[in-house]
Amino acid sequence: MAKKKFLKKLIISLLTIIVLTGGLVFGYGLYYINKVSEHEPVKDFKIKKPVNVLLLGVDIGDPNNKNTSHKRSDTMMLVRFDPVNNKVFMLSIPRDTRVKINGEYKKINFAHSIGGIGLAIETVENLLDLTIDYYFEVDYEGFRQAIDSIGGVDVIIPRDMNYDSHDIKIHFKKGEKVHLNGELAEKFVRWRKNNDGTGYAMGDLGRISTQQEFLKLILDKLKTPSGIIRIPSLIKTVATYSKTNISPKAMIYYTYKMLTLDKNSIENQILKGEAKYISGISYFVYDGEDAFLSNFRNPNKNVQLVILNSTKVNGLAKRYKEKLIHQGFIEIETGNYESKLENSEIRANDKYIAEEIKGILNFGDIKVLDDGQNSKVVIILGQDAVK
Numbered sequence: 001m002a003k004k005k006f007l008k009k010l011i012i013s014l015l016t017i018i019v020l021t022g023g024l025v026f027g028y029g030l031y032y033i034n035k036v037s038e039h040e041p042v043k044d045f046k047i048k049k050p051v052n053v054l055l056l057g058v059d060i061g062d063p064n065n066k067n068t069s070h071k072r073s074d075t076m077m078l079v080r081f082d083p084v085n086n087k088v089f090m091l092s093i094p095r096d097t098r099v100k101i102n103g104e105y106k107k108i109n110f111a112h113s114i115g116g117i118g119l120a121i122e123t124v125e126n127l128l129d130l131t132i133d134y135y136f137e138v139d140y141e142g143f144r145q146a147i148d149s150i151g152g153v154d155v156i157i158p159r160d161m162n163y164d165s166h167d168i169k170i171h172f173k174k175g176e177k178v179h180l181n182g183e184l185a186e187k188f189v190r191w192r193k194n195n196d197g198t199g200y201a202m203g204d205l206g207r208i209s210t211q212q213e214f215l216k217l218i219l220d221k222l223k224t225p226s227g228i229i230r231i232p233s234l235i236k237t238v239a240t241y242s243k244t245n246i247s248p249k250a251m252i253y254y255t256y257k258m259l260t261l262d263k264n265s266i267e268n269q270i271l272k273g274e275a276k277y278i279s280g281i282s283y284f285v286y287d288g289e290d291a292f293l294s295n296f297r298n299p300n301k302n303v304q305l306v307i308l309n310s311t312k313v314n315g316l317a318k319r320y321k322e323k324l325i326h327q328g329f330i331e332i333e334t335g336n337y338e339s340k341l342e343n344s345e346i347r348a349n350d351k352y353i354a355e356e357i358k359g360i361l362n363f364g365d366i367k368v369l370d371d372g373q374n375s376k377v378v379i380i381l382g383q384d385a386v387k
Contacts, residue, residue, distance in 0.1 A: 054124060160172070
């Protein structure tokens with residue numbers, strides 16, 4: 001029995017290595033690098049730097065118009081990936097969120113149809129006071145194809161769903177275990193209400209919660225042996241049907257990291273606010289007070305730095321102060337250190353901040369301290385800083 005368990009683990013490990021290194025690098029790298037160049041230029045990334053990614057699911061729009069910039073966003077989610085602390089934060093933004101677009105109040109899902117991905121990003125950044133590094137956009141067809149490429153997902157239907165319209169018919173029975181292919185998955189995540197008007201108690205917020213849970217099921221599926229071997233197919237499909245400015249190298253890295261995270265490392269919420277009727281129009285109004293958003297913002301402006309020069313080179317601390325100012329650090333003191341060091345040191349309570357500073361400087365030994373409330377980061381410049 002022990003031998004069988006060992007062999008099973010070995011096989012799964014080998015499959016993981018083969019697929020994630022070979023399948024991802026060749027299947028995605030070669031195929032995707034050609035596809036992504038058809039859209040906007042890709043952006044470089046730093047593995048040690050947390051990034052914000054705006055995920056957009058756009059509606060059908062005009063079926064005869066392949067230009068997705070004229071489509072409204074049906075689903076909008078902001079994802080923060082922190083590679084140092086191995087954390088992922090997901091914030092869903094209701095499509096009826098009230099925002100100003102070109103000086104007029106509108107629902108946030110109109111931003112994409114008015115100004116494409118650029119205006120959608122700008123609108124979210126202005127609303128939430130943060131910076132978006134990347135975007136990832138897919139329409140319903142791409143969603144269906146992606147689900148089919150991983151072999152579908154099993155779901156326990158949470159409630160009766162019966163809705164009919166000219167473009168979609170949705171019929172699921174509460175408690176049933178259903179294997180959702182791409183077409184059925186689209187119906188499951190799009191459902192809002194029944195023909196008789198009953199639906200989620202929280203309206204669109206209920207639908208968002210269902211979408212978040214479905215996303216978790218997808219990640220769980222991809223971590224199984226049967227899911228792992230389908231990753232190259234998924235990547236090829238995503239490259240065909242999506243628009244993004246994420247580079248192939250970054251996408252491979254993020255895909256791998258997401259699949260190695262446990263459930264406790266992923267936190268998701270819906271933007272705080274309330275539904276209101278304003279001038280006869282139903283909006284979701286963001287209340288401007290959401291502590292969860294602190295996970296998405298650049299913390300550098302609140303970090304206090306002290307740069308001490310242990311070398312005989314005059315002005316060295318000032319030189320690195322200027323470099324760190326350009327990276328968003330504001331409160332920086334400089335001075336001299338009482339003894340000489342060969343190797344620079346970065347002393348901090350926060351591992352992430354220390355890792356980020358080391359990534360900027362490209363040198364320094366990290367020393368994680370436990371100084372209680374002392375938030376200052378001390379950088380002692382040694383001989384390795386003399387360049």
